[in-house]
Each structure stands twice: as C-alpha cells, then as structure tokens.
Amino acid sequence: VLDEYDPIDKELLEQIQQVVAAQPKIAVFLHTATINNYEHINNEMLNVIKSYGLLDAAEKVFLGVVGDGPINLPYESDKVHVVRLSDNPKDGEIPTVDLMQRFCLGHPDYIVIKGHCAGTKSGNDGQGNYGDPKMPWWRYFVYYMTFIDYKRSLELIDEGADVVGIEVYDDPVKHVSGTHYMAKASFIN
Secondary structure, X not given: OHHHOOOOOHHHXXXXXXXXXXXXXXXXXXXXXXXXXXXXXXXXXXXXXXHOOHHHHOOEEEEEEEOOOOOOOOOOOOOEEEEEEEOOHHHOOHXXXXXXXXXXXXXXXXEEEEEEOOOHHHOEXXXXXXXXXXXXXXXXXXXXXXXXXXXXXXXXXXXXXXXXEOOEEOOOOOEEOOOOEEEEHHHHO
16 A cells, blocks of 8 residues: 555646746846945845845846946845946946846746836935935835836736836837836847
C-alpha cells in the first residue's frame, strides 16, 4: 500500500503551476539625472517601490542614470540594477526609454513600468527647497498611480488595456504624456 502512495496531488500541482504561470513578469525602469536634489528624490522613489510591494512583485528594477554623480541606493537588492547610460544629464530620459525598448524587444511577455525622478530640474532656492512647491504633490500623485496602486493597473492590462498611465492620448499615436506608466512590452515594441 505504501508503494502506491503519491504525496503529490497531480491535479493540485497543475493548478499551482497555472497560477504561477499566470503571474505577470514585471520589469521597472526608473530614470534619474544626477542634478540638484536627485539623491533625495531617487531614494524617495525607490523606497516607495519597496514599501508598497512593487519591488517584491517585479522581476527586475533598472535605474537608468544620466550624469556623473554618485548613486547611493537606500537598500540592497539583487533585483535593482544601476545602469549608467550617459555622463551627460542633458540627455534626459531618452537613454532610459531606449534601454526599456531594447528590453521589451527581447522580453515581449513582460509588463514594464516606467517612472522618473520628477522635480530634479527645478533647482534649489538656497533654503533647501527645490523648485516649484507643487512638484512634491505631482510626484506623490504619480507615485500613487504608477507604483502604489500598481495592482489596479495590472487589472486594467489584464482586462485588455495596452498601457495605463497619466495623460494617455490616442493622437497622433497612443502615448503617455505623463511619462509614468505601465504597459505591455508588446505595446512598447
């Protein structure tokens, strides 16, 4: 009788494999330019991603860096990859978007999330205040929509959306003006 005992319920194992296979693969692409208060904003963004579970849900997080300033991460993680794309901060987000697009070409089954250090261009008033006083509120809004409520965005993509973000437009082609978004890799391609 013991020889016939199979501790693995094959039907249950198949159900578990289906659930695991159904989980989306997520890659996060963050842009930072090493100017002004970038370290504060960069660490804030990375801490939000960790605190609200997106770091755990993601397979990979790429921090695309332009500029030659130091990058000191607020925590260590095998998932976070710092990629120095240019020494010139004036190159802006384009190198990070190019990195994301190249990734998507090789990983069409992924969901990608794009974000950036909003507010670093604003400058310092000499009192420790950086730029437009409304900028932190905009930053917190995009953090919420992109990083904190990411499960809702995943639901919308699962329901058929190609891209979910702030200020999504169809004209002249579908694009996200807010530059914080979640999209199917196939949409990026």
